[in-house]
Amino acid sequence: MTPEAPAIMAGTSFGRSVGRVEDARLVRGKGRYVDDIILPDQSYAAFVRSPYAHARLASIDTADALGRPGVIRIVTGADVAAAGLPPLPCGWMIHSTDGAPMKMGVRPMLAQDVVRYVGEPVAIVVADTRDLARDAAEAVLVDYEELDVTADCADALRDTTVQIHADIPGNRAFDWDIGNAAAVTDAFASAAHVVSLTLRNNRLIPNAIEPRAANAVWNAVDEQLTLYMAHQNPIGMRAFIAGYYGLAAEHKLRIVSPDVGGGFGSKAHNYPEELAIAFAAKLVDRPVKWTAERTESFLTDAHGRDHLTTAELALDSDGRFLALRVDTLANIGAYLSSSGALVPTYMYATMLSGQYVIPAIHCRVRAIYTNTCPVDAYRGAGRPEAAYVVERIVNVAAERIGLDQAEIRRRNFITDFPYQTPVVYEYDSGDYTRSLNEALALADYAGFPARQVEAAARGRLRGIGIAAYVEACGIGPSAKLAALGGGAGMWESAEVRVHPMGTVEVLTGAHSHGQGHQTTFAQVAADRFGVPIEKISVVQGDTDRIQAGTGTYGSRASVGMSATLRACDSIIAKGKAIVAHLIDVDLETVAFSDGIFSSSATNRTVAFAEMAYAAHTAAGFPTDQIEPGLVATSFFDPPNFTYPSGVYVCEVEIDPETGTTDVVAFSAADDFGTVANPMIVEGQVHGGVTQGIGQALWENARHDPDTAQLLTASFMDYGMPRAVSLPNYKLVFTPTPSPSNPLGMKGCGEAGAIGAPPAVINAICNALGVTHIDMPAAPETIWRLCQARMSS
Amino acid sequence: MVQVTLRVNGKEAELDLPGRALLIHALRDHLRLTGSHIGCDTSQCGACTVHVDGKAIKSCAMLAAEADGCEVTTIEGLGSDAALHPMQEAFRQHHGLQCGYCTPGMIMLALDMVARHGQLDEPTVREELDGNLCRCTGYQNIVSAILAGADAMAHV
Ligand code: FES
Ligand code: FES
Secondary structure (H helix, E strand, C coil), X not given: CCXXXXXXXXXXXXXXXXXXXXXXXXXCCCCCEHHXXXXXXXXXXXXXXXXXXXXXXXXXXXXXHHCCCCEEEEEEHHHHHHCCCCCCCCCECCECCCCCECCCCCCCCCCCCEECCCCCEEEEEEECCHHHHHHHHHHCEEEEEECCCCCCHHHHHHCCCCCCCCCCHHHEEEEEXXXXXXXXXXXXXXXXXXXEEEEEECCECCCCCCCCEEEEEEECCCCEEEEEECCCCXXXXXXXXXXXXXXXXXXXXXXXXXXXXXXXXXXXCCXXXXXXXXXXXXXXXXXXXXXXXXXHHHHHCCEECCEEEEEEEEECCCCCEEEEEEEEEEEEECCCCCCCCCCCCCCCHHHCCCCECCCEEEEEEEEEECCCCCECCCCXXXXXXXXXXXXXXXXXXXXXXXXXXXXXXXXXXXXXXXXXXXXXXXECCCCHHHHHHHHHHHHCHHHHHHHHHHHHHCCCEEEEEEEEEECCECCCCHHHHHHCCECCCCCEEEEEEECCCCCEEEEECCCCCCCCHHHHHHHHHHHHHCCCHHHEEEECCECCCCCCCCCCCCCCHHHHHHHHHHHHHHHHHHHHHHHHHHCCCXXXXXEEXXXXXXXXXXXXXXXXXXXXXXXXXXXXXXXXXXXXXXXXXXEECCCCCECCEEEEEEEEEXXXXXXXXXXXXXXXXXXXXXXXXXXXXXXXXXXXXXXXXXXXXXXXXXXXXXXXCECCCCCCCCCCCCHHHXXXXXXXXXXXXXXXCCCCECCCCCHHHHHHHHHHHHHHHHHHCCCCCCCCCCHHHHHHHHHHXXXX | CEXXXXXXXXXXXXXXXXXXXXXXXXXXXXXXXXXXXXXXXXXXXXXCEEEECCEEEECCCCEXXXXXXXXXXXXXXXCCXXXXXXXXXXXXXXXXXXXCCCHHHHXXXXXXXXXXXXXXXXXXXXXXXXHCCCCCCCCHHHHHHHHHHHHHHHCC
C-alpha cells in the first residue's frame, strides 16, 4: 500500500456547507423518479406472488386471466426456462472451513417447481393498465402443495425435516471461520475474567420511501433494450444484465436510474423482478412498467441483519482484552442474494476487533437458509452486527469487573495507526480517545448521575450508554477483494468535460439517491478549477452518458470523488501545457491556482475559461503535440479501505409503568476523515442514527413460526421511526484524514446505523440494571423486567 | 368511468376516470403532476399529501370522484419558477430533504400545520409529523425547516 498524502483543498467550497444543487428541483416536485415516467404505448405489469412460504407449484392456470380484456401476456417460469435464462447468482464466493465452496440454492427469475418465501414471484401479468394487470394477476390460478416451513435459523439448523433446497441438506450454505482459534483458546485459558453473551440482531426491512420500480422497452430492430430502474448501481447493472443474462448486448443496453428515492442497500442488489420486467418487455414488444406496492417492498426488498450470536470475551485482571470468540448463525433467507455471502463474513467478522487491541479473535459463521425473504446489505451491512456484538459484550465486561463503560474502552483503544487487526483489515487512521472525550463532553457524561437522580424523583429510570464503532468503507482495491472472493471491480470512474465557454460536466458511475452528489462532486471540481458551482453539473445514472462505474453503496462516494479529483488534475495539467504556448513560456514555469494560470516568467495570466476556449479553438498551440479538446477520465482503485469511526452516547428514560423508552439525548463524535460538506454529512448521521434507534427500539421483521408469514408487512405493523419519538441529536466531527484516497475522506452514510443500536441498548441496560435485552427493546419486554424487579 | 371536475393549482381539469381511481392517480397519471408521490398502500406514509379545499389530505385515501368540484393544490402549485414558496425555501436552507421522495408531502403537510396552528413549536411539529414518514433525514432537519418556514411565512 502506498498512501498518497491528502490534497489540500485551497478553494472556497470544499469542506463548507454548500447548499444542495438538487434541491431547487426536488422541493418543487420536479424530481424524476422511475414511476413518474410513462412511455408511449406503455403497458403495465403485476406480479403473481406466492402466498406460501414453502410450497410445490403443482400447476399454473392462466386461461381465465389471459382471456380478460386488456391483458397482453402472462409470463411464467416456463417462459424463463424456455428462454434458457440462468438463475440469479450471488456475487461473492465463500469457502467453508473444510474448503468446500458455499452451496448456492438455485434462484430462478420466476419460480419453477418450488416457492421458498412468501412473495416469491411466480408469474407476471402484462396489461394495458395497472388496474387491469392487478385484477388479472388475481385471476391466475396457481395450485400450491404446501410444504413444511422454517423462518428461524436456529430451527432451520436443528430441524432437518424442513429442507429448503433439495441439494442442500441441513439448510447450510456455508460453515466459515476466520481468525486464530488456537490462540483464542490459549488466551481464554489464562484469562482473569471471561464474560459471555448470547444476542440476536433483529431482522430489518429497509423501506426506502420510494418503492422499487422498473420500466423496460425493447427495440427489436436495433436489438436495443432500455431499462429505467430505481437502482443504486445502474452502470454496474449493465454488465451484469448483458453479460450474465444476455438480455441485450452490453453496448445496446441502456440503464437509467434517474432520481432514486432512497436505497440504504436495498436498491443495490439484483432482484428477479427488474430482470423479469426487462424479459417481459422483449416478449410483448411494448414498454412494460412495474412499481412495487409497499406490501411487495416489505415482502421482497432484501431484508437486513438477522443474526443469532454467542460471544465470549477474555480479559486480564486490569480489564485489558485478551481474546474474543464469536459464533454466529446468519439467517440468509431462502436464497443467497447478491452480497448475501459477503455481508455475514467479510463485512462482519472482519470488524470484530472494534476500536480495540484484541490480540486473538476467532469467529465462526454458519449461513442458514430459511423460508424468508433473502437477506442482503442494508445500511451498514455486517458492520452493525459486529459493532453490536463488540459494544454489548464490552459493557457486560465493564459491569462484571466494575469498570466504568468509558474507562474500559479508553484502556483498550487502538492508539497507533496503521493498525493490523487479527481479522484481515488494516485500519488506516483514527483518534479514538479524542472521539470518546468529545462525545462524553457533548453528552455531559459527568453530569449524568445528577440527571439520573432527578429522573428517579419523577419515577423514571434514566440510563446512559456508550458505543464506539469502527467500520470499513470506500471499498477497494479490486485485487484484494477478488482474493477474498469478490466478483466485481471496486474502483470508481469519473469523466470531467470542460466545454468551450468554461462550464464543466462531471460524469460519474457513483449514484446519488439522497446523498447529494450533484453538490459534493461539483464542489471538488469547483475548488480544483476555481469555477463557481453554478457552472458545473454532475451527471449520473445513465449508461448512455457514463462509460463505467460501480455505483454507490457501502459509503463509497470517496472513491468516485477521488476519481473526480484526479480527472480534474489531468485537465489542469493539460491546461498548463496549453497556457505555456498561449503566453509563450516554459511549461515548468506555469502555475494554476484560484482559477488563474500564471507564470513566473511573465506577468500575463490566463483564466480557466480562456484556457478552455483556447483548448477548443485549437489555434494557439501545436495540435501535433497537444490534442484539442478538454476531457479527462480517471478510474480510481483505492489502495485500502477507509475506516470511519466514532463514539456515540445515548441517554434514555424508561417509564416503568408502561415500559416505554424515550431517547432523551444522543451525542455523536464521528471521524469521517475530511468532510466535503458538513451540512450533508450531518444529514447522513441524522438518518443513520435514526435507523439505528429504530432497530434498537421498534423495527423488527417478525414471522409466524408455523407458517413463516411475515407478520410485519405494512407500515401499520412495522415500527418505522417517527419524528415524535426522536430527540435532536448533537454532533461533532473528529476527523483524521484517511491515507486511502487523495481527499482524505472516509465515508459517513452508514455510521449512524452501526453505532446507534449498541448505544441505545447499553443505555437501556444501564437504566434497568440488567445484563442484556434483545432488540427491539419493546415496551412489553421492558415492562416485564420492571415488574420482575419490583416484585423481587 | 366517472366524470370528475377538479380545479388543480388554479386550473380547471375535466377527467374521465375509472370509478376506483384514487385522487393520487388522477394527479399523477392523468394530469401528470408527478410531484405527489406514492410510498405505501395503507395510507401511512404521507408522500401523497396534497390540499383539497385548503386542507391537507392523503390523496391515496380519497377517490378522485370524491374530490369532484374541489379545489386541489399540489406541490407544483406552490411558489413560481422564479421564486420558491417560503416553506420550500426553508426545506432547502435547512437541508430538510435528502432523496426528496417524501418532501412534497412534507411541505404540503407543513403548510397545513401553519394554517391550523399559526405559530409552531418543536413538539407540535414532531407530533404533527406522525402521519408522514421519511427514511432519510431522521426528521431533525425537517423539523427545523418547518419551524423556519412557518417563521418566514409569518414575516411576509
Ligand atoms: S401513499 Fe398516501 S399515505 Fe402513503
Ligand atoms: S428525504 Fe428521502 S424519504 Fe425523506
